[in-house]
Amino acid sequence: MASFLPTGKPLVYMITATASAGFTAFGYDQGVFSGTIVSHYFLTTFGKNPETPPDASTIGTTSALFDIGGAAGAILALCVGDLLGRRKTIQVGCVLVVIGAILQATSKTLGQLMAGRIVTGLGVGTQTSTVPTYLAECTPASTRGAHMAIEICFAAMGLFLAQWINYSQSNSNSTFAFAFPLAFQIVFVIFSFIFCAILPESPRWLVTKGRIAEAEEVVIRLLGNGATKDTPEVKSQMLDMIEAEELEERGSVKNRYAQLFTSGPTQNLRRVGLACLVAVGQQATGVNAITYYVPTLLQTYLKLDRHGSLLVGGFFSVVSFIFTLPTIVLIDKLGRINLFVIGCAIQATCWIIIAALIPTAPEGSKAFGGTIVAFIFVFFATYSMCWLATSWCYGAEVLPLRIRAEGLGFAGIWVWFFNFVVVEWTPSAIENIGYKYYIILAVFNVVMIPIFWFLAPETRGKTLEEMDFYFASKYGGEADLAAVEAEHRKRAAVKEKEDNPTETMELSEKGSV
Structure with missing residues (x-):
């Protein structure tokens, strides 16, 4: 580890900033394509001819290929994450994002654009399946949720930048207006790549590799305040990590991937199931029915032109960023499960109201259209405060050390698969079943309330090792x-x-x- 780095809290915040840069790219990519699909270059270049813009199916597929890449990235993280370590896996993701961004920004054919979407998704999927693990394993239990919420604030900032950069190009019909927003994300990943090279590796990963002395050195530096190997807190943390590793080893099968589906004393299968439950729930809220299609929804319900829809759509990113800030405090005070349940209740209410307004709105009524958009804002604010950070935090916290990388990668596959389903189906669903689509999303949110309340244990304030001991003592x-x-x-x-x-x-x- 670089000797010039600070120790204690400053080092923890450097790790948080580096991890957050990776998630900035994730947030940016979630929003940037919503402006791309209404740009003059996209509409005149990727259709059958310059006079015929791409149809809803083409737009949906091109958008959703990013999520296919994301799922592949989660699989890549599952396969190599434990071998390479947390930092190098994040760096692999950075390289892939740069390649994908260049492919997209220089696209002249639909095939190249689609390839760029897949490669960018591959990189972002690798990062998002690894960054939460790295951050969770390097932050103290008492403030772990806050650090992971800061990471998601940066993701919201990425969305903010994407939508306002799109807006800055809304009056331009140039190729630059198409290419620059897609290429800009390279800035974040270069920052993340450089700092991953000099920051310490996760002490938990080092323990799994038998590199106990290195792990102890990292723990000492993370604690700071003159800590040494004889400091009681250093001894306690090292003992817990080693005991947790040995506990997970008892009864485990040799194959790393088979361990995902066996129980053992630490209940691996049960915990992988919980991580996947949150991954599916994240998409079942319906958030990406909004994120990818904000300008389209605004043009549909408020009859705004491209410029106006991008302007109003930019305020969604402002709402997202503002409402992720309270999560930094709430996540370690209210806990993860309470936030999930509160979020689902409010989100379901929003979808029900939207579904009720759409079929009853008089033709051309801006009052009804404005009310619909207002409840979309309420939904987005609620999701940002209750679900956005919490869903990425929970999986990394609930999974066992030995299979944390593989488990989060496996859960990431579900995130990206259902992300793809939502993004692929939304344009056609709005076109074919209209308001009924939002009723389906409301039902998903309602169903998740009892599931999380009764099945998901709280992780607030517990060390990652204490979760091992909890599952072992509770389940035999x-x-x-x-x-x-x-x-x-x-x-x-x-x-x-x-x-x-x-x-x-x-x-x-x-x-x-």
Whole structure:
């Protein structure tokens, strides 16, 4: 690790900033294509001819290919994440995003644009399946949620930048107006790539590789304040990490991927299922029915032109950024599950009201159109505050150390697959079933309330190792947990004798008198 780096909180915040840069690209890509598909260059270049713009199916598929790439990126992270480590896997994602952004920005054919969408998605999918793990493993339990919420604030900032850069080009019909927004994301990933090269590796990953001394050094630097290997907190953290690793090892099958689907004392399968549940739930809220199609929705309901729709759409990114800020405080005070449930209740209400207004709106009524858009804003604000950071945080927290990279990659596949489904179907669903589509989204939100309330354990304030101990004690792994603890007590006693042979001999002599 670079010796010139700070220690303690400044180092933790440097890691947070680096991780956040990766998520800035994720937020940016979620929003940038909404402006691309209404640009003059896109409409005149990628249709059948310059006079015939791409149809809804082409737009939906081209947009959604980013999510196919994202799913492939999650698979890539699943395959190489544990081998390369957290930092190098993030760097691989950075390189892929740069290649994909260049392909998109220089596209002259639909095939090249689609290829660029897939490669960019591949890179972003690799990053989003790794960044939460890296951040969760390097931040203290008491403020872990806040650090991960900061990461998502940067994702919201990425969305903000994408939509306002799109707006800045709304009056231009040039190729630059198409290319510049797509290429700009390269700035974020270069920052992330450089700093990943100098920051420390995750101490938890180092423990899984048997590099205990290196892990201890990282823990010391993360704690700061003059901590040494003899500091009680350093000893406690190292002991918990080593015990958790040994607990997960007991009863585990040798194949890393098979471990995702076996239980063992730490209940791997159950915890992978919870991570996937949150991944599916994130998309079932219906958020990407808005994010990808804000200008389209505004043109439909408010009858705005391209310039006006991009202007109003830009305010969605402002709302998203503003409402992610309270999450920094709320996530460690209210907890993850409470935020999920509150979010679902408000989001379902928004979709029901929108579904009720659409079929009853008089033709051309701007009052009804404005009310519909207002509730879309309310939905977006609620999702940003209750779900956006929390959903990315929960999976990294609930998964076991040994399969955290693979488990988050597997959950990421579900995120991107359902993202693809929503993005692919939304244009056709709005066109064919109209308001009924929003009723379906409302039902999804309502169904998730009891599921999360009764099935998902709270992770607030618990160390990642305490989650291992929680699942072991709750689901029949008490004997394995006790055996690991007993073994460490025995090792500690032996080490104490080796370190203090004179004192041990004196005590023995006193006992014999």
